[in-house]
Amino acid sequence: MGMYPDPPKPMKPFAPLYLAGALTLFLATHSPAEDAPKGALEKITAALPDKPYAKPQKERKILVFSKTNGFHHASIATGKVALEEMGKKTGAFQVVISDDLANFETDALKNFDAICFLSTTGNAFSPKKDELATMSEEDKKTAAERDARLKTNVMSFVKSGHGFIGIHAATDSFYEWAEYGKMINGYFAGHPWGSSVPVSIKVEPGQEKHPLVAMLNGENLEFPEEIYQFKEPYDSKAVHMLLRLDTTKTDMTRPGIKRTDGDFGISWARHWEKGRVFYSSLGHNNEIYWNPKVLGHFLAGIQWALGDYDVEVKDGK
Numbered sequence: 001m002g003m004y005p006d007p008p009k010p011m012k013p014f015a016p017l018y019l020a021g022a023l024t025l026f027l028a029t030h031s032p033a034e035d036a037p038k039g040a041l042e043k044i045t046a047a048l049p050d051k052p053y054a055k056p057q058k059e060r061k062i063l064v065f066s067k068t069n070g071f072h073h074a075s076i077a078t079g080k081v082a083l084e085e086m087g088k089k090t091g092a093f094q095v096v097i098s099d100d101l102a103n104f105e106t107d108a109l110k111n112f113d114a115i116c117f118l119s120t121t122g123n124a125f126s127p128k129k130d131e132l133a134t135m136s137e138e139d140k141k142t143a144a145e146r147d148a149r150l151k152t153n154v155m156s157f158v159k160s161g162h163g164f165i166g167i168h169a170a171t172d173s174f175y176e177w178a179e180y181g182k183m184i185n186g187y188f189a190g191h192p193w194g195s196s197v198p199v200s201i202k203v204e205p206g207q208e209k210h211p212l213v214a215m216l217n218g219e220n221l222e223f224p225e226e227i228y229q230f231k232e233p234y235d236s237k238a239v240h241m242l243l244r245l246d247t248t249k250t251d252m253t254r255p256g257i258k259r260t261d262g263d264f265g266i267s268w269a270r271h272w273e274k275g276r277v278f279y280s281s282l283g284h285n286n287e288i289y290w291n292p293k294v295l296g297h298f299l300a301g302i303q304w305a306l307g308d309y310d311v312e313v314k315d316g317k
């Protein structure tokens with residue numbers, strides 16, 4: 001009290017700087033759980049396995065990317081919570097949730113063991129149409145160069161022995177990137193079964209004991225969910241098929257069914273040179289992310305993609 005001089009008054013920051021600081025703070029503290037439906041975090045935590053299927057060989061980090069340049073799924077927020085909590089509860093991995101394209105530069109990718117495209121849509125490495133319309137020719141050129149560079153980086157990342165995880169609309173993405181289509185094994189060609197249509201999903205016959213689906217005990221998954229039909233370069237023999245639509249227990253009179261071969265794969269795994277790819281088209285509905293069987297299947301697939309789970313995956317080709 002009077003013994004010390006008054007401390008200097010803090011400088012009043014300029015408003016823009018102040019706002020930028022507040023925004024950074026918001027981004028740093030904003031949890032995806034705040035965007036997910038009420039109670040999602042609790043349901044997800046309760047439904048998740050307690051422990052990993054395999055002991056992580058080292059600390060694992062997954063980049064979860066969910067930028068959209070097309071339809072934006074509301075369930076992305078729920079998927080983020082599920083992946084984050086899966087890592088926390090099982091100790092299998094950590095996630096970095098970010099749509100910052102800088103993460104796909106070569107040096108930044110070195111921080112990750114796998115990348116996950118969670119319901120990305122369109123060319124998520126490119127500015128949106130309305131953004132492009134206002135950009136200078138020079139900026140457009142820079143963006144196009146970055147787009148090409150990031151695609152090369154992702155392919156090198158996977159092929160050199162890392163993991164790639166695709167969830168739901170990851171196949172409704174990057175139509176202009178042929179090698180991506182091959183790696184993920186096909187592109188979205190409509191969803192004859194909409195999100196409220198009850199469907200029955202079976203374990204690929206003969207795979208009942210395969211560790212990536214063994215938690216289903218050979219039983220069908222039955223719930224309403226949006227189910228994709230795939231087009232080229234989809235080839236169910238080029239991957240290790242894990243789950244597919246049970247056409248004997250699902251309404252096959254739905255409008256929009258184009259395939260006549262009954263080949264509606266849902267989850268699969270494959271190698272991609274030295275890398276490992278796990279894809280599941282499940283994940284439209286929020287409820288998918290707190291279904292214990294689906295979460296177990298996702299965890300096993302993710303751990304395999306990370307390289308921690310010694311499981312046989314036969315690509316067929």
Ligand SMILES: [Zn+2]
Nearest residue numbers: 073169226284
């Ligand atoms: Zn969807």
